[in-house]
């Protein structure tokens with residue numbers, strides 16, 4: 610199976626690197642700066658499950674793809690999706706499976722519109738990784754799970770082939786019977802985690818220590834209500850596990866969005882929080898929900914960063 614990993618960042622670099630390590634046929638679609646760094650320093654993963662140091666991993670840049678791949682793993686940020694789609698489109702042929710690993714759900718509509726829903730499977734990952742200053746992938750948690758699954762019955766054979774390709778790599782992979790539900794469940798959890806940890810600029814344990822566990826639980830309820838209204842109520846076990854993780858004393862858990870926010874870079878606020886707000890059947894009036902507060906806080910930081918960079922350019 611020829612696998613194209615779109616982006617060799619925190620997620621693509623981790624799972625792509627693990628697949629390379631397991632001997633799979635992997636190529637990374639990268640932009641010029643990342644291509645140069647990978648050519649010079651290689652792909653490095655630092656993880657409790659074992660490090661990877663892969664000198665000069667196979668890379669390709671936009672414009673050089675001249676035939677379809679069997680699997681395209683999409684691992685860019687949501688705000689780069691349109692550009693990435695334009696770049697990897699030549700890799701998608703009639704038999705290609707596109708598996709996105711982004712948080713949220715809106716990307717499915719975007720990918721469906723470009724490639725057709727029968728090309729686009731569902732996917733998600735549970736892991737915490739970031740690129741360190743040297744461009745290495747730092748794996749920060751003791752979890753590295755990837756789930757994928759068919760959204761239409763005709764994708765069953767592709768799911769089998771992907772399961773076979775992923776088996777034996779150093780991460781947990783699983784074909785899901787209801788990947789859309791799992792994506793909603795992760796979104797409900799993640800939107801709360803991102804909302805709470807970005808608003809408070811602190812870990813879950815810090816928020817609990819400040820007697821804010823009830824706020825996390827209340828935001829989780831707001832997110833669950835959106836999933837319910839969209840016909841995808843989280844299963845009780847998934848919801849209870851989310852609530853326990855979001856209110857756990859001493860927990861170091863934060864969302865990857867907090868790392869982006871603290872770096873002063875862009876965040877996926879629109880994709881993760883804004884899209885959830887948009888999917889509410891009816892907004893309260895006036896809308897003083899916690900979800901809107903968290904979204905507005907992130908958008909205000911974006912506005913501030915834009916204004917400050919405009920001032921420093923002037």
Ligand SMILES: NC(=O)C1=CN([C@@H]2O[C@H](COP(=O)(O)OP(=O)(O)OC[C@H]3O[C@@H](n4cnc5c(N)ncnc54)[C@H](OP(=O)(O)O)[C@@H]3O)[C@@H](O)[C@H]2O)C=CC1
Nearest residue numbers: 616618619620638639640685689692693711712737738865
């Ligand atoms: N990090 C985490 O712990 C987790 C992240 N996620 C989700 O995974 C997704 C990816 O996040 P993450 O890996 O952290 O993000 P990163 O920013 O670390 O990586 C994204 C990569 O995509 C690359 N990219 C963007 N556009 C293109 C393009 N046109 N061609 C080639 N490469 C491109 C970027 O390249 P360049 O270097 O050129 O900018 C960057 O290296 C997000 O939706 C995130 O929410 C999900 C679970 C956990």
Ligand SMILES: CC(C)(CO)C(=O)C(=O)O
Nearest residue numbers: 734735736737864865866
């Ligand atoms: C919650 C977590 C760490 C799980 O993978 C995540 O998806 C993120 O922070 O972006």
